Amino acid sequence: MTALDRPQPHPRRRAVLTGTLALGAAALLPLAAPGRARAATGPVIADCAAWGARQPSSPVKTLATRPQKIIVHHTADPNSTDYSQAHAFALARSIQAYQMDTEHWIDTGQHFTVSRGAVVMEGRHGSLAALQGGTRQVESAHCTGQNTVAVGIENEGTYTTVEPRSEQYAALVELCAQICRQYGLAAYQIYGHRDFNSTECPGDRLYALLPKLRQDVAARIGGDATPPVWPVLATGNTGERVRTLQLLLNARGAALTADGAYGPATQAAVLAFQNTMHATPDGVAGLQTWNQLAAPARQGDSGVAVEAVQRQLAAHGIATDVDGAFGPGTAASVVRFQTTRSLPADGVVDARTWSRLVA
Secondary structure, three states, rough: HHHHHOOOOOOOHHHHOOOOOOOOOOEOOOOOOOOOEEEEOOOOOHHHHOOOOOOOOOOOOEEEOOOOOOEEEEEEOOOOOOHHHHHHHHHHHHHHHHHHHHOOOOOOOEEEEEEOOEEEEEEEOOOHHHHOOOEEEEOOOOOOOOOOOOOEEEEEEOOOOOOOHHHHHHHHHHHHHHHHHHHHHHHEEEEEEEHHOOOOOOOHHHHHHHHHHHHHHHHHHHHOOOOOOOEEEEEOOOOOHHHHHHHHHHOOOOOOOOEOOOOHHHHHHHHHHHHHHHHOOOEEHHHHHHHHHEEEEOOEEEEHHHHHHHHHHHOOOOOOOOOOOOOHHHHHHHHHHHHHOOOOOOOEHHHHHHHHHHH
8 A cells, every 4th residue: 555545745746636638639549568668768667568557447548749848746655665676566556546446547647657666667558659759648647737748757755854765866867868858858847746736746855856857867968957937926016927927817718908917807817727727826926827827839829828929029129010820920039039048049939938038
């Protein structure tokens, strides 16, 4: 029996994992063939057949899109001193049984699990095959609001007051590096669960290790390890940053007047969005709110989120038509802005470009 079978120190630890927002076209993903246990040139990964997984209760889905980030978790289990493969496989079966029988999910929620003995395992069926292909991702159930855009990694143990074993941490580094290589992610796109949802996960000590994790991954794959930094907006604030917030909330179903004034209506919309995303419900737009709102925008997109990009570019002195259509002109303006901020000049407004726009 694992801690997953008992009440957790933070009541939201498992409750927040149920959101699975379908953001793209889904298709059925064939289950990995028995014996498949390596993701390209990365770490050895024991597939579902190797650890004795049950079949999913419903067909597992895959999205025809790459993930945008990695989210790190801890299982909140006791910190076992059994580092064997047999223990790791028993842990994987216990997690799957809890999530299928108690939570009534179709399968394990996360994509991968790293045991305290540094055994790396596939979680949800099809995750390893998707990783090997590098172009698709399995729809998961590990972080509300992020289950169609993020790879979820569970780390066995509770890391509130202690750090993971060095062997476990090293395996996590190699797994993250491989995921980044396969999906073209940068090291700064590695997050903790609490960056999105109201939870203690992945524990204070593992969360404090994330800057080092990003740096260690960047040392293997190249690129920058600096994550986005977001402003904190609350009642009484005004300006273009507030207008951007209002437009992004409207893109998620709010009906705000984008007047750049953080009044009662904006506070209520933020609070409603936070509740939907299982973020900390305080009505203040901070880290979790921005991380949930700032979906990538690129050429071909349209709508109020694109309008927010265009208004920000204009506010930064880059002449841009504000028409809500992300065409070649907007893409060129984004490249110009990225160049001035020493960002990869790819014309895509990812989380880090968003954060620089609203800084």
